[in-house]
Amino acid sequence: MADAYLQTLISRFPRLELSITRLYRNDPEFRAICEEMEEADAARARWCDLPERADEYEAIFDRLQDELLEHLTRKTRAEFLRPLQKGLKDNGRNS
Template sequence: MNSVPESMRAALSAALRRFPSLELTIRQLIATDQNFRDMCDELAEAEAALSRVDQLPLHICAIRKAEWGDLVERLAREILAALQEKQTIARSHIIPPSPR
């Protein structure tokens, strides 16, 4: 991750933690797609907020934990959909070898 600008590291790390097997696609999209990068930034921020929720007063802790947890899962689904779409598009551009 040393070649990744500091501003993108949290976003990249968040996506890679969720989808390590899709690292190449994640790196391509982080570098080229602002919408994807924004989703990953939001995921990193939501995960950070979720990790701090236990510091909140008890009467709102459970509510915030559920809210942040739901947001993390929704963002993860959106990121996965974008990754799958990118892979589908990439596969559709592969020209099969000619039969012999």
């Protein structure tokens, strides 16, 4: 994936920049979703003269975007909860 498309995602979701960047760097599954989004976005642009075909890629892109946001939410929540869960494993003691 080109850095330019990563910047496109960040500009689409500016409040999620840190999470998007971190997951893109560290999570192969997230990176794969981003790459598929890039391909669908490019295909959508290529087929702009055939609206039915472009609409197909628009639907694919929308599903991938939903998947990206769900993955982002799940991973971000897990990172947030990890220290809390560790605290519970330590018998609730905060150290």
